[in-house]
Amino acid sequence: KQEVTQIPAALSVPEGENLVLNCSFTDSAIYNLQWFRQDPGKGLTSLLLIQSSQREQTSGRLNASLDKSSGRSTLYIAASQPGDSATYLCAVRPAQGGSEKLVFGKGTKLTVNP
Amino acid sequence: GAVVSQHPSWVICKSGTSVKIECRSLDFQATTMFWYRQFPKQSLMLMATSNEGSKATYEQGVEKDKFLINHASLTLSTLTVTSAHPEDSSFYICSAIRTVNYGYTFGSGTRLTVV
Numbered sequence: 001k002q003e004v005t006q007i008p009a010a011l012s013v014p015e016g017e018n019l020v021l022n023c024s025f026t027d028s029a030i031y032n033l034q035w036f037r038q039d040p041g042k043g044l045t046s047l048l049l050i051q052s053s054q055r056e057q058t059s060g061r062l063n064a065s066l067d068k069s070s071g072r073s074t075l076y077i078a079a080s081q082p083g084d085s086a087t088y089l090c091a092v093r094p095a096q097g098g099s100e101k102l103v104f105g106k107g108t109k110l111t112v113n114p
Numbered sequence: 115g116a117v118v119s120q121h122p123s124w125v126i127c128k129s130g131t132s133v134k135i136e137c138r139s140l141d142f143q144a145t146t147m148f149w150y151r152q153f154p155k156q157s158l159m160l161m162a163t164s165n166e167g168s169k170a171t172y173e174q175g176v177e178k179d180k181f182l183i184n185h186a187s188l189t190l191s192t193l194t195v196t197s198a199h200p201e202d203s204s205f206y207i208c209s210a211i212r213t214v215n216y217g218y219t220f221g222s223g224t225r226l227t228v229v
Contacts, residue, residue: 034217042223043120043207044158049217091218100146100211102218106157 002027002094006105013080014113021075021108023090028068035064035075036089038107044089048075052095080112116142118210120221127198127228135193135224137208143188144210148218149181152205164191198228 003026013019023033032051036044048057048064050073056065063076077084087109091102117140127133137147146165150158162183164170170183180202182194191210195202209220 032215032217036220041205041225044209044220046217046219051215093218101148101160101163102209104158 002030002092002103004090004092004103004105006088006090006108008108009106010109010111012111012113015080015082017080017112018076018078019080019110021077021088021090021110023073023075023105025071025073025092025103027094027096028071029095030068031093031095033064033066033073033090033092034102035062035073036091038087038089047088077110080110082112082114085110085112116210116212116216116219118144118208118219118221120208120224122224123222124225125227127226129199129228130197132194132196133198133226135195135206135208135226137191137193137210137221139189139210139219142210142212142216144191144212145188146211147185147191148209149183149191149193150207150209152207152223154205158207161193195226198226200228202226203228 005024007022034049035047038044050057050066061078066073087107089107090105119138121136149161161176162170162172164183164185166185166188172178185191207223209218
């Protein structure tokens with residue numbers, strides 16, 4: 001059974017700092033991995049999608065890497081801003097079992113202090 | 115980019131009434147849609163998976179007669195909370211996918227309060 005773990009559960013940093021959020025998954029048989037952001041009381045916003053054949057994806061100040069063989073992904077946020085404060089969720093789409101269900105981590109709550 | 119519209123964003127209803135929540139994929143045809151429930155400060159909990167034209171598949175412990183899902187077209191799925199009770203108050207979120215190469219797109223969520 002696929003399990004996704006995110007470390008740390010919460011992170012507080014001063015504005016301007018670069019930071020890394022970690023995600024690990026137990027089964028390397030995945031189609032893709034997706035990073036989301038959730039603001040309080042809101043839905044999920046997709047940040048980056050990495051296919052299983054890819055190593056990384058970049059969007060603006062965000063960079064996500066994927067090491068499928070070791071079951072790890074990182075989300076790098078450069079020059080953090082208070083507006084980056086949110087909960088960041090990592091999710092994988094398993095390639096086995098025929099299921100289309102995403103498997104989520106519990107998230108990392110990020111606070112960027114002005 | 116892919117956009118999923120969820121409506122209403124919030125609703126307050128009386129106990130015993132039914133509430134319908136709509137989830138629409140605006141610029142793509144969704145092969146599958148999902149309905150989640152989220153309690154405060156907790157993770158998303160998958161309720162059911164729906165495919166156009168077929169019955170929804172409910173997760174264990176989710177009452178299918180209480181949470182009616184209709185996936186009438188490739189762009190619309192609805193969740194109806196029947197005979198709502200205060201314990202049904204929660205944040206409901208839908209998501210949709212096209213094919214395996216595309217990611218999941220989520221709606222903005224619906225805050226349901228049953229009084």
